[in-house]
Amino acid sequence: MLTFEQKLDVLQSYPQLQRKNVSLGRVNFHFEESTVDKKIVAFHIHPNGNGFVYAGLLDEYETDDKGFVNIRDYSEEQLRTLLDATMKAMSSQPKPVNEVVETNTPSVIPFSSGSSAGGQWINDEGHTLILKYEDDMWCLYAGNNLDMAFESRREADDYLREEGFKPNTRA
Numbered sequence: 001m002l003t004f005e006q007k008l009d010v011l012q013s014y015p016q017l018q019r020k021n022v023s024l025g026r027v028n029f030h031f032e033e034s035t036v037d038k039k040i041v042a043f044h045i046h047p048n049g050n051g052f053v054y055a056g057l058l059d060e061y062e063t064d065d066k067g068f069v070n071i072r073d074y075s076e077e078q079l080r081t082l083l084d085a086t087m088k089a090m091s092s093q094p095k096p097v098n099e100v101v102e103t104n105t106p107s108v109i110p111f112s113s114g115s116s117a118g119g120q121w122i123n124d125e126g127h128t129l130i131l132k133y134e135d136d137m138w139c140l141y142a143g144n145n146l147d148m149a150f151e152s153r154r155e156a157d158d159y160l161r162e163e164g165f166k167p168n169t170r171a
Contacts, residue, residue: 001073004047010079011042016087034090037133041086043068053082057089065152118156121165129165131156 002010008027011017017029022044029042038054045051049072056067061082063069071079118131118138130141138156140148150156160166 001049002076002079004045004049006076007045007049007051007071007079010076011045011083014083014087017041031087031090035092036090038067038090038136040136041083041090053079054086054090055082058085060085065154118153120168121160122168123164123166127165128168129160131160 008019011027011029012019014029016033017031020028020030022028024046026044026046027042028040028044030039031041032039036057038056041054043052043054051071052064052068053071054067055061055063055069061069069082071082074082118133121129121131129147132139132141133153138150138153139146140150140156140160148156148159150159
């Protein structure tokens with residue numbers, strides 16, 4: 001197991017990663033060159049040895065529901081292998097092409113099964129909500145107003161279904 005300082009040394013040896021100090025002595029590392037919405041590569045690297053690295057685009061790692069792998073017991077070689085694979089995957093994904101349109105309502109992204117984009121949801125009474133991924137959170141909008149925010153897509157989907165909403169495939 002690497003110490004906190006050793007993990008920081010490995011992470012700081014990657015010039016493409018930017019260190020961001022967060023609360024309780026923890027440190028995050030961002031990959032600003034990422035071509036996907038996710039920018040955080042290393043999350044909550046803690047002085048107690050705990051920490052997480054994003055592997056949500058990699059099939060060979062078992063991740064939590066946010067796509068992170070716990071690196072507490074990783075060796076330097078294992079950590080570097082994971083970081084290299086993650087940054088490669090985050091660099092090779094095509095950037096989505098978004099047309100910017102000035103409106104007073106949130107943009108609607110049509111839902112398709114398996115889509116991670118969010119989209120418009122509708123209930124039997126015709127009320128609609130918009131689910132969008134912003135700032136590492138799944139945000140639920142009622143018109144222009146933020147109604148709720150969720151840490152995972154699964155959590156957002158479960159909530160919407162419990163409240164009687166379904167993906168609006170006609171949007």
